Amino acid sequence: AQTVTQSQPEMSVQEAETVTLSCTYDTSESDYYLFWYKQPPSRQMILVIRQEAYKQQNATENRFSVNFQKAAKSFSLKISDSQLGDAAMYFCAYRSNFGNEKLTFGTGTRLTIIP
């Protein structure tokens, strides 16, 4: 079974600075997807960014980028130019690409933005 680990329960960053959230996972599969979801205080989860395991290039979405290290099974999220609206719970998630659509989530990192 796959597991996802987020070792930072809480992080804080000064507004306009850069912060990196860590995620590691364990799987024996070679083809899968990784996601970062944001859960603001309103509690609806929103997809931030995704990475396909067979792609070596790190995904980027505006201020959000990932550092995907497949051999190390590491998938960190970098948020540049942090904004107050980035304050949320961030979940790392894994999905297999072998007929199994469920998402396996980590325990989350609560990100606080300091004005």
Added chain:
Amino acid sequence: EPEVTQTPSHQVTQMGQEVILRCVPISNHLYFYWYRQILGQKVEFLVSFYNNEISEKSEIFDDQFSVERPDGSNFTLKIRSTKLEDSAMYFCASSVSSGRLHEQFFGPGTRLTVL
């Protein structure tokens, strides 16, 4: 932009009572999911549903739980006899397919409180 909706936003029930949580997935989506999040813990997969049948379920999804798509728009989760430990946030999600560009869109959740 289309969204997944869930009703009610908050449900309070007595232990042993039946509850039905309702979800309206995005209209052209074909795959439906339920997840739950006990307060302070990670989001856990419960069940996935496709073509009017369960495609996968977790160990949590025991005989007390059932899902149904009673019409062309609603997707429901029924808990037959609620227990205190069923208190959680329940999230519905839907996706258009299970293909490589699969993305699950989440609803805002229903907070279930069992007294």
